[in-house]
Amino acid sequence: MKPTIYLAYDGSINADWVARYAFNMAANGQDLQIILIHILDHTYSPDKIAKKIEAVEAECVVRGGRITSRILPLQKNVFYSLLQAIPAGEESLCVCGARISSRDKGFLAGTISEKLLRRKQFTVMAIRVVKPGILGAPKKLLFPLSGHPRGFQAAMSFFLLLAPEVERLHLLRIMKVSSLWFQYMPATFARALQTKGFTYVNEVLKEIRQQLGESNIYLDAKVILSDDWVKEILIHASKTHAQMILMGASDRNLPSRYFYGNKIEQILRRSPCDVGIYRNI
């Protein structure tokens, strides 16, 4: 069964920009239905919201998409209301924004998007758009790989929703080494780690090639030994001119209350391109 895209629309400028991603994903997923959901929390006036939603719908129609908008009353809070509005299960893909919260604390930490990612009730993709000119159609993607035993399985469905526009896909496997050890690591140990990393990325590359079949996408993989993986991801994004970084979220790496030191939060804050944080259920 085809999934339905639920666009959690809060009326912000980031939400407008995130909507473009939803349009493209719907097109790439072969005409997926988009359901725009706005919870009336009165951050913006109902008139303004109505106008904005109208513009979003118009844009979607120009793109030939199918969109339905639902403006829903607030129940308890926005998070609860969204959980009520979006059906649980794999068939629901919630596309939401990662934006600075009103308390200026973090882009994901403490936001509704973070709660949705944690909840694992449906598939979620939280996006921070910093380069709106990409219009939700990134051509160069950077996938940092954490070395998950399931390889690229968790990321594949998200990648496929963006794949038709993608021209270059860069995989980055960072083999983390502790800061003290990193300075004095013998060359043989470094080589062994690198080989391990390459074995992993080669498997992932094989998996992607099998899934894509005949495709013109340029695929490259890099293995880096580092004591600071956030820095390496950001450097690699600049080096490859990536237009989007796509990262998987887990309970371990999702922002905690100590959000400033949190790695995902650092990437969202300092990224040279748009960032997508995804999680399957």
Added chain:
Amino acid sequence: MNGQAQQIHNLTPDRVYTLLDTRPEGLDGEEVEERLLHVGRNSFDIPDRWKTLRSFGKQFTNFFTILLLVSATICFVAHRLNPGESMNFLGWALLVVALLNAFFSFIQEYRAERAMEALKKFLPQLVEVQRQGQVIKIPAEGIVPGDLLILAEGDKITADARVVEAEGLLVDNAPLTGEANPCTLVHEASRSRLVESNNIAFAGCTVIRGSGKAVVFATGLRTEFGKLAHLSQEIERASSPLEQETAHMVRVLTIIAVSMGFAFFMYGMLTGRPLWVNLVFMMGIIVANVPEGLLPTFTLSLAMGSLRMAKKNVLVKSLNAVEALGAVHVICSDKTGTLTENRLTITGLLSPLQGTPFADQEQLELLTLALAASEVRGRDHLSGDPLDVAVAARLTALGADLEVLREQIEHYFTFDVEKRRSAGIMTVAGKRFFVVKGAFEALSPMLASVRSAGGQQEAVDKEVLERAEEVLRGMASEGLRVIALACRELGEGEGEEADSPSLQDALEKELLLAGFIGIEDPLRQEVPAAVGKCHSAGIEVLLITGDHPDTAQAIARKAGILPQEDDPALLMTGAELEHLTEEGLVERLGQGTRVFARTTPEQKMKIVAALKTMEKVVAMTGDGVNDAPALKAADVGIAMGRQGTDVARESAQIILLDDNFASIVAGIEEGRTVFENIKKFTNYVLVSNGPEILPYLLYILLPVPLALNVIQILSIDLGTDIIPSMALGQEPPDPEIMHKPPRLREQGLLTLPLILHSYLFLGLLEGLWSLGLFFYVLTSGGWHFGEELATNDPLYHSAMGIALSTILLMQIGNLLGRRFSRRSGLDLGIFKNRLMLLGIAIQVVFSWATLYFPPLQKILNTGPVPLSIYFLAWFGIILIFGSDYLRKRYLENRERSTCGGQHKEGL
């Protein structure tokens, strides 16, 4: 859905406004505020209030610093337990060394910020934007996506923006792309890639001409220029080979020192010695094992090496680069200015159909016409476009009077980037000519005829044009840039309406192709020899250029980078590189690819990464702003002193003052010599560790007095050994140094043969002879084995004095032997090295003063011995030098018999 996924450059201006949620009147205040909150300020700086403190703290995680701090703590504890030993002085000394070490490393790191400061100069402070229908000037940091930028001549662009209105808009993209030619911007939708679109105004670039409006779609670090700044700031240079080897050496020596000290501390505790005695003893063992003076001597040696390099036009910004340059396996070189003279010269003037060179008179005629389409200023010192200057220079060389010819030029039509040609009207021999000079493709549609042999003309047809193109291709394959020259005689009154804007268009018809001018930037004379030297030194040279493959190939052949035979596998274009994975590039490099043509500066980084994957030590040259990340990513970044930008110079470790490739090779020779000399004095210094450790081992295992105290050890390590070490650092290059391959990354400074030779051969010899004399003095004075001596006993002082004096003298024999791995070390060269003579003098004077100079006796707790015993100490010089020489002869003979006389690397 229709699936037309487009980006901002693919859209028409009205859609640009819609999709960036803005309008032709610009944003309003509320919108700006919201966007500012979401994407942040248009700035490269990431606020990080702890950065400086963190960076300073990081310097204390260095193994050497930790060791110094731990040693200082032990000294303070020992002083607290037993104040009489004055261990607190040593503690303070170690603490100061640790702090200085951390402070200098911190300053070095902090200097990296300068590249960012240089980059910031490319962005304006204030910009003009349109908001709510009003054109206002605001600080550049306040720009947000959706803002409408007003572009005018001379403006620096502050953010990446999509042009929506353009009137003759011409921008200089050189800081970003390295492209020297300006680029025309239009407002129409583009089908090319975003970074190559002609409707995007990029941050960091400058408007040269025209005006326009553009909608911002990326700010700060998200702009292409921002990414460049981010990379220049964030990429950390890998530690140099010497840094890695030093770290390894410090680690090994520390482990030996600490484990030995701890083991004997435990032994002392178990055998019932007092705690403070054991602590002091442990400190002694550690101090004896650690060559305290070695690391400062490394720094001094590198500093002296950098001074020698400066004399060869190689300015070193970071001391580690001195040795790193000597360790390079690959040099990735630019073409223009580095391999070539960066001076265009006419080297071919050919007839367009036959391809034969013109005679002198014909050359004069052709170049006279070419001058009509050239704009050259000055008389003695010509200035203008390099091509035009080359034309004028050649005319002067042929004997023409430039002043007279200039007077005959009636009108000049400036070079048009889009048309790729310039033109002029000139009177030659009483006839008026309209002349066009430019790319053949730009001229060919206007041609009516082509000059043939004997001044004949052939009408243009397909076959004639093909013949002309063949001549052109032949010239290009020799690496020449080919300029076509066409003209026609003007009729009466024709071309006299000089003010008419369409005059050039009206005249550009029925032209005669008069000839081809072949221009090249000649190879520097010294380059082929320098490349040859690199090859014999096992160093690969790669040419990375933005030039046409033919030009790159021709220069690479002349320089000796490529063989004369044609092999397509040795050359790669930027387009191929773009589609190659890093793994694929490693494979191609392994197959021998040496020339990269039509590359972009950012592809340099890809090449560096591939070479590093191959475990090569890479030196990379660069001059442009966008070369900064590659210069940081390479092991040795080399910027050009003359034509380099400030950003490149700040990002590099080495600056070539004359931009000359041959200077890099001279620097490599110096760098290799520095490493060889460092090896020599490391060996020298470690030898004295043997006689320093041995007394402590005997003291703990046998009931005998301690032959050397900590202060005496430090007087050797931080005193008398320093000047001789520096003298070894001054030794001249071995003539064979550039005939050896570069050392492998894993080939360390502290090798097993070096440890064995230092500790178990020469060190043991020094230890045995000095201890022999120590016990001789004791027993001569009536001491019996097992008898305890008071620390202030004069006999004990005399015995310690002779032990120290013997070590100092024997270090002279060691010093001479370290000059060469196989030769004796006694030759005339020794008199040229003044530091060496000074070092020997210091050892001699100090050995005497230790025994007979009361103030020093008091400091070191030493006393006099009879002269006959002092002479025995002198015999130690012959003993150590002779034994080492016999070892060298033995090894040489063994090598001769096993390798047929070939010299092998070794001690």
